[in-house]
Amino acid sequence: xxxxxxxxxxxxxxxxxxxxxxxxxxxxxxxxxxxxxxxxxxxxxxxxxxxxxxxxxxxxxxxxxxxxxxxxxxxxxxxxxxxxxxxxxxxxxxxxxxxxxxxxxxxxxxxxxxxxxxxxxxxxxxxxxxxxxxxxxxxxxxxxxxxxxxxxxxxxxxxxxxxxxxxxxxxxxxxxxxxxxxxxxxxxxxxxxxxxxxxxxxxxxxxxxxxxxxxxxxxxxxxxxxxxxxxxxxxxxxxxxxxxxxxxxxxxxxxxxxxxxxxxxxxxxxxx
Ligand code: SF4
Ligand code: SF4
Numbered sequence: 341x342x343x344x345x346x347x348x349x350x351x352x353x354x355x356x357x358x359x360x361x362x363x364x365x366x367x368x369x370x371x372x373x374x375x376x377x378x379x380x381x382x383x384x385x386x387x388x389x390x391x392x393x394x395x396x397x398x399x400x401x402x403x404x405x406x407x408x409x410x411x412x413x414x415x416x417x418x419x420x421x422x423x424x425x426x427x428x429x430x431x432x433x434x435x436x437x438x439x440x441x442x443x444x445x446x447x448x449x450x451x452x453x454x455x456x457x458x459x460x461x462x463x464x465x466x467x468x469x470x471x472x473x474x475x476x477x478x479x480x481x482x483x484x485x486x487x488x489x490x491x492x493x494x495x496x497x498x499x500x501x502x503x504x505x506x507x508x509x510x511x512x513x514x515x516x517x518x519x520x521x522x523x524x525x526x527x528x529x530x531x532x533x534x535x536x537x538x539x540x541x542x543x544x545x546x547x548x549x550x551x552x553x554x555x556x557x558x559x560x561x562x563x564x565x566x567x568x569x570x571x572x573x574x575x576x577x578x579x580x581x582x583x584x585x586x587x588x589x590x591x592x593x594x595x596x597x598x599x600x601x602x603x604x605x606x607x608x609x610x611x612x
Contacts, residue, residue: 343501350433354426358396360472363505364389382498388440389498394472398488401575406596407560408551410603420446423495431497439501452549465494473506476513477534480520480562484513489569513568519580520562554605
């Protein structure tokens with residue numbers, strides 16, 4: 341069996357349904373400008389790397405609809421922990437097959453406060469996901485996927501196994517609806533396409549740092565309102581006006597307000 345098929349089979353046995361591969365050469369052909377600097381390329385970090393394998397796990401829509409909340413915060417942490425574990429297991433699986441491999445930590449920073457000093461991690465899982473054909477950037481600065489829109493988190497394994505890259509998604513999944521821009525409580529986003537769309541990164545980081553003091557980070561508002569993703573059909577949430585329209589969706593708003601009132605230090609964390 342080919343190594344790519346073995347990876348797919350292994351991931352499937354772990355319940356990971358989103359997997360993509362990108363040869364490291366993909367980093368050398370920028371998809372847009374400004375592109376990430378060379379020191380962030382996988383083979384700059386781990387010179388033996390031939391391929392980046394990217395896995396994705398979803399954040400379930402009804403949980404993030406309560407964001408910012410303890411519910412979303414806890415699921416975010418769970419998904420990060422799973423990604424760290426699954427990517428470590430996948431790297432070990434490949435090592436046992438004779439392909440030297442390493443997993444990259446999910447968040448790659450000590451605390452949100454460190455992002456105020458140095459706003460980047462040493463590796464971008466989001467760029468890796470796009471290069472592995474899993475999604476495209478949206479105006480909310482996130483990777484949008486067909487299955488879960490931006491409600492997905494990614495982990496990466498760098499391996500010495502050489503594999504063909506998966507096809508890139510050729511046209512943007514972002515509908516440019518600007519719902520994320522309208523919903524951002526600190527006006528951090530603009531009506532430009534990524535990477536120009538995040539105009540005030542410090543405002544976004546400061547908001548998350550502030551929510552973190554109250555055990556309610558991350559913010560998540562620009563992720564929950566995004567209309568992209570088949571998860572909206574699964575949960576029957578295709579009308580995103582529901583987040584602003586209390587009069588016609590009173591039951592949903594009561595539930596979200598209830599969740600937001602518990603488990604953190606702010607009674608009303610704010611946001612639609
Ligand atoms: S995470 Fe929150 S603060 Fe940051 S851009 Fe999105 S909505 Fe704005
Ligand atoms: S909310 Fe609209 S503009 Fe923002 S990322 Fe999603 S599709 Fe794009």
